[in-house]
Amino acid sequence: EAQVTQNPRYLITVTGKKLTVTCSQNMNHEYMSWYRQDPGLGLRQIYYSMNVEVTDKGDVPEGYKVSRKEKRNFPLILESPSPNQTSLYFCASSTSNYGYTFGSGTRLTVV
Amino acid sequence: RKEVEQDPGPFNVPEGATVAFNCTYSNSASQSFFWYRQDCRKEPKLLMSVYSSGNEDGRFTAQLNRASQYISLLIRDSKLSDSATYLCVVNRGYGGATNKLIFGTGTLLAVQP
Numbered sequence: 001e002a003q004v005t006q007n008p009r010y011l012i013t014v015t016g017k018k019l020t021v022t023c024s025q026n027m028n029h030e031y032m033s034w035y036r037q038d039p040g041l042g043l044r045q046i047y048y049s050m051n052v053e054v055t056d057k058g059d060v061p062e063g064y065k066v067s068r069k070e071k072r073n074f075p076l077i078l079e080s081p082s083p084n085q086t087s088l089y090f091c092a093s094s095t096s097n098y099g100y101t102f103g104s105g106t107r108l109t110v111v
Numbered sequence: 112r113k114e115v116e117q118d119p120g121p122f123n124v125p126e127g128a129t130v131a132f133n134c135t136y137s138n139s140a141s142q143s144f145f146w147y148r149q150d151c152r153k154e155p156k157l158l159m160s161v162y163s164s165g166n167e168d169g170r171f172t173a174q175l176n177r178a179s180q181y182i183s184l185l186i187r188d189s190k191l192s193d194s195a196t197y198l199c200v201v202n203r204g205y206g207g208a209t210n211k212l213i214f215g216t217g218t219l220l221a222v223q224p
Contacts, residue, residue, distance in 0.1 A: 033212070042216035043155070043198070058211075090154055099145045099200070100212060102154035 002027045006091045006103035013081055013110055021076045021106050023091030029101075031094040032074040033058070034066065036087040037105075043090070049074055081110040114138055117199050117215040125223050128189050132218045134182040134199030141213075144175055146184045147198040149217065155198055158184075189222045196220070 006023045013019055025032065033048040035058075045058030049068040063085055065077040074093075078085060086109050092100035117134045124130050136144075144161035159166065161173040161182055172185040182199055196217040203211035 035214075040216065043214040045211065045213075048211065059213075099147070099157040099160065102156070105152075105154050 004091055004093050004101055004103035006106055008106060010107050015082055015110055016080050019078050019081060021089060023074045023103060024072050025093040027093060029093035029095050033092045034076045035090045038087050083110050086110050112137060114213050115199055115201050115215040117218050119216060120219040121221050123221045123223060124189055126189060126191060129187045130189055132184045132197055134215055136180050136201045138203055139180060141201045141203055143202040144182050145200040146173055147200055149196045149198055191222050191224060194220055194222045
């Protein structure tokens with residue numbers, strides 16, 4: 001089944017404790033992206049990648065890192081999480097000229 | 112001003128009604144356009160792309176007016192299962208690359224029995 005898989009689905013962590021949210025797609029898509037969704041602000045792009053080793057900042061990249069060492073994986077790294085990073089995170093992938101397919105989401109709470 | 116603006120609703124309509132959502136975007140260089148549907152606490156799912164000539168998919172019709180920077184979605188014969196948030200999406204990317212999708216905050220539709 002074609003899908004985008006992200007883990008974990010739910011995570012509660014403490015301020016400053018490094019964490020990684022994994023994302024993997026099995027559709028051989030070139031493009032991958034991370035979004036966060038907050039009430040009243042909608043979905044905002046954090047980082048995106050156009051292919052292996054090609055990444056760029058989205059609209060809200062502060063406090064996040066990404067890497068794209070393999071085409072199928074695009075992990076999101078929070079080196080020192082803070083409470084303002086509490087949010088619903090979505091990973092997505094796409095091939096050119098088509099909309100993104102989203103993962104099921106990761107609900108992160110930083111206390 | 113937000114780059115993609117939508118009326119948040121909610122739109123409460125009876126089953127069988129026709130409902131229309133509108134969206135405006137501010138970046139005239141935007142390349143491609145989409146409508147997504149998002150159910151509560153779930154991931155957004157692509158509903159349809161929007162083409163300049165207008166396009167239809169069953170009960171759904173999408174229109175694009177580049178001159179006015181305006182996108183619309185029409186749903187005919189509403190079903191209870193159409194209840195969801197509808198997201199207007201604009202691709203800010205260059206050359207058609209889908210790397211910079213900008214989402215509106217969504218319009219909530221509630222179809223009543």
